[in-house]
Amino acid sequence: MIKQLLAIVTIGIISIAPYLDNTDRNSWFEDDTFIVSVEGKINRIRRSDPDWKPQSEFEQYHEQIYQEQERQRKEKMKELLESTANVCTNGKDPSQLSLQDYINEFIAGPCQPVILVPGIIATILQVKIDCETLQAKRPDIFENCGWQTCSASKFWLKKPNEEYRLWMGSINSPFTIAMTNKKSKCFGDFIELYYDKSKKDPKERYSAAPGISITWYGNTPLSADAECGTTAIQELSTDSIIKSSMCDTKGYHTFSDTLKNMGYIPGLTMQAAPYDFRKSIVASESQKYIKKSIETFYKLTGKTTYIFGHSLGSLHATEAIYNMTPEEKQKVAGIVTMAGPLLGATKTFKPQVGGDDSYMFKVLSIDAGINWYAQRKMSRTSSSVVDLYPKDTYFRFRTETWMQQILDRIKWDKEFLSTGKRPSRPNPLNWFPEPDQICGADFEERSNHCQLLMSDMSEHFLRVVDKLYYSTEESMIEALSENINSDALQQLLEYVQETKRVKADNLEHPGVPMVVIYAANQLTPAQFEYDKQPQPIVDSSDDFYLPDHIQKAYGDATVLASSAMTPAIKWIYEHKNGQTNIPTKLVEYCSQYSGDAVSSIYDSTDEQQQKQFTESGYLGLTCSCKYGQTGIDNCSHGCIISDALLIQFASQVLTTNWKSTISQTTATEIELKAIKEGCTNLH
Numbered sequence: 001m002i003k004q005l006l007a008i009v010t011i012g013i014i015s016i017a018p019y020l021d022n023t024d025r026n027s028w029f030e031d032d033t034f035i036v037s038v039e040g041k042i043n044r045i046r047r048s049d050p051d052w053k054p055q056s057e058f059e060q061y062h063e064q065i066y067q068e069q070e071r072q073r074k075e076k077m078k079e080l081l082e083s084t085a086n087v088c089t090n091g092k093d094p095s096q097l098s099l100q101d102y103i104n105e106f107i108a109g110p111c112q113p114v115i116l117v118p119g120i121i122a123t124i125l126q127v128k129i130d131c132e133t134l135q136a137k138r139p140d141i142f143e144n145c146g147w148q149t150c151s152a153s154k155f156w157l158k159k160p161n162e163e164y165r166l167w168m169g170s171i172n173s174p175f176t177i178a179m180t181n182k183k184s185k186c187f188g189d190f191i192e193l194y195y196d197k198s199k200k201d202p203k204e205r206y207s208a209a210p211g212i213s214i215t216w217y218g219n220t221p222l223s224a225d226a227e228c229g230t231t232a233i234q235e236l237s238t239d240s241i242i243k244s245s246m247c248d249t250k251g252y253h254t255f256s257d258t259l260k261n262m263g264y265i266p267g268l269t270m271q272a273a274p275y276d277f278r279k280s281i282v283a284s285e286s287q288k289y290i291k292k293s294i295e296t297f298y299k300l301t302g303k304t305t306y307i308f309g310h311s312l313g314s315l316h317a318t319e320a321i322y323n324m325t326p327e328e329k330q331k332v333a334g335i336v337t338m339a340g341p342l343l344g345a346t347k348t349f350k351p352q353v354g355g356d357d358s359y360m361f362k363v364l365s366i367d368a369g370i371n372w373y374a375q376r377k378m379s380r381t382s383s384s385v386v387d388l389y390p391k392d393t394y395f396r397f398r399t400e401t402w403m404q405q406i407l408d409r410i411k412w413d414k415e416f417l418s419t420g421k422r423p424s425r426p427n428p429l430n431w432f433p434e435p436d437q438i439c440g441a442d443f444e445e446r447s448n449h450c451q452l453l454m455s456d457m458s459e460h461f462l463r464v465v466d467k468l469y470y471s472t473e474e475s476m477i478e479a480l481s482e483n484i485n486s487d488a489l490q491q492l493l494e495y496v497q498e499t500k501r502v503k504a505d506n507l508e509h510p511g512v513p514m515v516v517i518y519a520a521n522q523l524t525p526a527q528f529e530y531d532k533q534p535q536p537i538v539d540s541s542d543d544f545y546l547p548d549h550i551q552k553a554y555g556d557a558t559v560l561a562s563s564a565m566t567p568a569i570k571w572i573y574e575h576k577n578g579q580t581n582i583p584t585k586l587v588e589y590c591s592q593y594s595g596d597a598v599s600s601i602y603d604s605t606d607e608q609q610q611k612q613f614t615e616s617g618y619l620g621l622t623c624s625c626k627y628g629q630t631g632i633d634n635c636s637h638g639c640i641i642s643d644a645l646l647i648q649f650a651s652q653v654l655t656t657n658w659k660s661t662i663s664q665t666t667a668t669e670i671e672l673k674a675i676k677e678g679c680t681n682l683h
Helices: 002-019 055-076 078-084 099-108 131-137 139-144 186-191 253-262 286-301 312-322 346-353 372-381 383-387 401-419 473-483 486-498 534-541 561-576 637-642 644-654 669-678
Strands: 033-036 042-045 114-117 125-129 163-167 212-216 270-272 305-310 332-338 360-363 366-369 462-464 467-469 514-519 522-530 549-555 584-589 617-621
Touching (some): 078 253, 078 644, 114 253, 114 312, 163 186, 186 372, 253 270, 253 644, 270 286, 286 669, 305 312, 305 644, 312 383, 346 383, 372 486, 383 486, 401 561, 462 473, 467 473, 473 486, 514 561, 514 637, 549 561
Parallel strands (some): 114 305, 332 514, 462 522, 514 584
Antiparallel strands (some): 360 366, 462 467
């Protein structure tokens, strides 16, 4: 009888096993719960607590908070959304048109095609797992992630999914950014890049561990959608808990939704350029995407394309244009850089040396976030971080007239403010507002006076004990060699060579109209100082050693104003002195210089009401972030592209009334459908 019962139970288990889910999504394995309060604070409830409930039971609560924040955002943007609804298609709803009719309306309409390029850690990365290969060739990674089998029939053991969001993983996935164990290794093992310098083409030098394949979200079988890469650069997390607690992860969400409201269609008139943000600019797929999109849009619409790049995306955008022929550049309307670290960002060294607490947060009294193991793997194998090392511009060009004007204007401002009187010598940058005018209204960390607020980037960016390091290549290599262990050093030194970009390093004008948006309303890390040698501490403890002192200058809390502004000032100097006929506008975000009206880069209109961008100089761009109601609105680096007034500014940039070179498209309905559904700009 017992044998018969065991046989029945065994048969029953075998019969239901295929229907049991032993992947990481199984609620059997759900651990601690995280919830966001109405005030936006993250709290943790341990599974052992009597009030514990599965995370899934709080999803509706968090979604309600998120939806309320979205409602408030849309309310703030109501006037803009109503006034620009289908403006690019002459008031006609694109969803009610054939694709041919849509393109013809766009041709007749006032808008330019647009490309959106995200910054570092601002593209959703999707990972595909070949379970058997990973288990066989990297059993250490398999074990570090808590997996035990590749078989669904062994339902009592844990197995991986076929695909995951690697960045950003959900709260309870193996790739969560809310790590509470400093020894957790799964995310670090997956995010690590392997580099083979022997490959001639930089794009072929990078690989993941065996059994792991990483690309942007939307470029895999399970993540594919009809958004042609747009999904990959907006709402980086699926967790309402994350979406409702910070604006940094929104990416281009609000921005791209506004474009669609204007009548843009992904793949046909707007294009996202997602990319694996770990790889260097020269190895990135973004270069191909940008160039191909420009060609496609010009062929379909006869119109030139604007490229909007946020943060590191600004460097990707300019590099793509640097590598174009003069004929190809004629198809580009211009580049808009938003918070672009054009001279690098000093804070990029911090996570490599001893870790960055920007990726850590408190959950009650518990530290959570991306631990040192993961940060070390990510920052020391990602060549994009080296792309962002501070540049030697303030050494290389120190004697140039335009650089002397910058350095003199810094002194000029200080003299003006300290004495209350205008200095006797002329304003070194007479196109930039003077300190007796209002720019930085209502910010605690800076004066209301208009000032350059730039810092001299020839000063050291790193101090370790008594040794100072500077942005020259020689000093940078010393900083690496003396503060990072040999296991990671050689790869980083190879990255230093791969990331050299001659035209960018020489601040050559890209050869298309430039709009450079920067912020100088917040104190921003500029110099990191360690009283002890970080390397032996982090190597022995496998944990962080954060700077003992951080010196700050003005910027957007991530990028120094000097980094974003300096190239623009050079290009403005060249335009005003007849060295180029291509204009540049330097636009200060959160400046009240132009009052509450949203500024325009355009200087005039012609007889056909086509807007003209002819003059170089300064614009103040007011912002709505400081009036936010949701608790996650702020004016910092990552949130700039979610600001309603910046998006309104962008919509005005795109609405040019420029005439197309063609009266109707030559593409057939079948061809347009193939481009849209196949997302051919990205393949």
